[in-house]
Amino acid sequence: MDSEGQLAERDGSPDSEKEHEGRSRSSRAPARTGEPVAAEPASARRLPRWPAGGGRGRRVALLAAVCVALVLLVSGFVVQPFLIPSGSMENTLRPGDRVLVNKLAYRFGDDPRRGDVVVFDGAGSFHEEEPSGNPVTGLLRKAAAAVGLAEPAESDYVKRVVGVGGDRVTCCDKRGRIEVNGQPVDERYLHPGDSPSRVRFDIVVPEGRLWVMGDHRDASRDSRDYLGAPGGGTVPVDQVIGRVEWIGWPIGRWSGVPRPDAFASVPEEPGGIPSAASGGAHG
Structure with missing residues (x-):
């Protein structure tokens, strides 16, 4: 049984622990002044916060615009x-x-x-x-x-x-x-x-x-x-x-505004031949 090998695997020297801890902390800590920082992708900077964000005023404006569009759509084709x-x-x-x-x-x-x-x-x-x-x-x-x-x-x-x-x-x-x-x-x-x-x-x-x-x-x-x-x-x-x-x-x-029954008894076919149309502008 190679006990020396097992101990070597389990045992970590203080220097190695410090080195590991330093790497972990440095990965979480913000970069020191003067050190280069990875630039934010341009596409991410261009992503609009609207309509999901941008404040209450913009959300209200968006809702109003949607409501107006729906009203115009209904008015144009239905009622x-x-x-x-x-x-x-x-x-x-x-x-x-x-x-x-x-x-x-x-x-x-x-x-x-x-x-x-x-x-x-x-x-x-x-x-x-x-x-x-x-x-x-x-x-x-x-x-x-x-x-x-x-x-x-x-x-x-x-x-x-x-x-x-x-x-x-x-x-x-x-x-x-x-x-x-x-x-x-x-x-x-x-x-x-x-x-x-x-x-x-x-x-x-x-x-x-x-x-x-x-x-x-x-x-x-x-x-x-x-x-x-x-x-x-x-x-x-x-x-x-x-x-x-x-x-x-x-x-x-x-x-x-219902249809009145005044025309209920009107026949579908006209009777007789009309004379020349007469009349003019009425007052």
Whole structure:
């Protein structure tokens, strides 16, 4: 048995222990002044502390930016707040109301129906297309309108669908009611004191277009005012932004905007041949 060899393995001289201890301590201790220090990798210095760090202010700013992006995304494709700018739809909608417009209502094969309250882009039908102004200002205004904080674009309108493609819409029968395909319509949603129309007209709505009117007939510029324009006052279906589903503000007016049953008995086929469209701008 080689006891001398075993002792040599277990036994450590004081010098060796001191040397080992010195190496261990030196590896843990900071370098002395004047000694070279390993440089921090440039990639590590460039790593941003944002968004994980950077202070509370930056985290709040990031959260706000994410929330705004989500709101704009939802407003652009699903539901858009819309500020009612005028009284043309009273009393159903009042100036200052903020409504929620369902932008998916007509995206999967469904078309606007008689009685629906819709928001549409009237450029080219109700509103002459104008050259765009400052793009930055336009973008900011569009973003504010998308969340209901600003009035919509001048070419955006909110009206009620009275006739769809193929319908014959006339005014008026002996009791002053509008007729759709020969069927008189009792429009109980009209503003109190308004007649269905002070302008007489007789028109067949082209396919793919809509005849729209405001509920406050004496204060609404609608299809009647554009009888002599291209399209005869009708609006292309593909210009419809969405259907008004709810009144979201003010709180006291929280309610849905359902389709009325006034058009339930209207036949699908028009009866008779329309005469030449008559009428003009109404007051």
